[in-house]
Amino acid sequence: MQSDPSQPIVSFDDVHLTYDGERDVLRGTRMSLGTGDFRFLTGPSGAGKTSLLKLIYAAHRPTSGSVEVFGHDLSAMPADEMPKLRRRIGVVFQEFRLLDHLTAFENVALPMRVLGVSPNNYRDDVVELLSWVGLAHRIDAQPTVLSGGEKQRVALARALVSKPDLILADEPTGNVDPVMGEKIMRLLLELNRLGTAVVVATHDLGLVRGLKQPILRLKDGQVNLHAPIQDEPQAVAGAAQ
Ligand SMILES: Nc1ncnc2c1ncn2[C@@H]1O[C@H](COP(=O)(O)OP(=O)(O)OP(=O)(O)O)[C@@H](O)[C@H]1O
Numbered sequence: 001m002q003s004d005p006s007q008p009i010v011s012f013d014d015v016h017l018t019y020d021g022e023r024d025v026l027r028g029t030r031m032s033l034g035t036g037d038f039r040f041l042t043g044p045s046g047a048g049k050t051s052l053l054k055l056i057y058a059a060h061r062p063t064s065g066s067v068e069v070f071g072h073d074l075s076a077m078p079a080d081e082m083p084k085l086r087r088r089i090g091v092v093f094q095e096f097r098l099l100d101h102l103t104a105f106e107n108v109a110l111p112m113r114v115l116g117v118s119p120n121n122y123r124d125d126v127v128e129l130l131s132w133v134g135l136a137h138r139i140d141a142q143p144t145v146l147s148g149g150e151k152q153r154v155a156l157a158r159a160l161v162s163k164p165d166l167i168l169a170d171e172p173t174g175n176v177d178p179v180m181g182e183k184i185m186r187l188l189l190e191l192n193r194l195g196t197a198v199v200v201a202t203h204d205l206g207l208v209r210g211l212k213q214p215i216l217r218l219k220d221g222q223v224n225l226h227a228p229i230q231d232e233p234q235a236v237a238g239a240a241q
Pocket residue numbers: 019020023025043044045046047048049050051052
C-alpha cells in the first residue's frame with residue numbers, strides 16, 4: 001500500500017459528523033495533510049479535535065462527506081483491509097491506555113504481536129524505541145510503577161513500533177510537566193524530520209507558540225490552516241532614539 005508523495009495522505013471533503021442525530025461536530029469540513037507534514041490541531045474544548053482524529057483512524061465514520069487516507073476512501077474500504085491501513089498510523093489516544101499487567105517492553109511490542117509478527121522481527125526495534133524515548137532502564141517495569149511522563153513515552157514508543165507514516169497524538173503532553181511535555185514534543189518533531197507526518201491535538205498554546213509549526217484550527221465545525229505563530233518582535237532598547 002504505497003502512496004504517491006505528491007498526493008495528500010489525508011483528505012476531508014465536505015465532512016459532516018453528527019452525534020446522536022443532533023450534535024453537529026463537523027459541518028462541511030475540508031482539509032488535507034501531505035506526506036511529512038507536521039500540524040498542531042487546536043480549538044476550543046468540545047470543538048471536535050478527538051473526533052476528527054478518530055475519523056482519520058477510521059474509529060468513527062462521517063455522517064456524510066468523504067475521508068480519504070493514503071488514497072483510500074474509507075467509506076468504500078473493505079473491513080478486512082482496515083488493519084493494514086491502521087498499521088500505517090500510530091496513535092497516542094487517551095483511551096488507548098497501557099495494559100497494567102504487561103511490562104513496558106510487552107506494551108510496546110503488543111501491536112506487532114497482534115499483527116502476528118514474529119518476536120525476532122520486532123524485539124530489537126522495541127528495545128531501540130524504548131531507548132530512544134529514554135526508558136532503556138525501565139524496559140521490564142509495568143505501568144503501575146511508571147510516572148505519568150514515562151507512561152506517555154511508552155505509549156509513544158508503542159505508537160511508533162509499526163513504523164507508521166502518520167502519527168495522531170491527542171493531548172500527548174496532557175498529563176506531564178512542562179519539561180517532559182517539551183521532551184515528548186521534541187521527539188515528535190524529530191520523527192517528523194525523519195519523514196513521518198504528525199498531527200498533535202493540544203490545548204497547550206505555550207507549546208504551539210514555542211515549536212512554530214503550522215496549525216489546523218477547528219472551530220464551529222470548520223478547519224482552517226494557519227501559519228506558525230511567530231513571537232512578537234522584541235523591543236530593542238534605545239531603538240526609538
Ligand atoms: N461518542 C460520542 N457520542 C456522542 N457525543 C460525542 C461522542 N464523542 C464526542 N462527543 C461530543 O462531541 C463533541 C466533540 O467532542 P471531541 O472529544 O471530539 O472534542 P475535543 O475538541 O477533542 O474536546 P476536548 O478539547 O475537550 O478534548 C463534544 O460535544 C462531545 O461531547
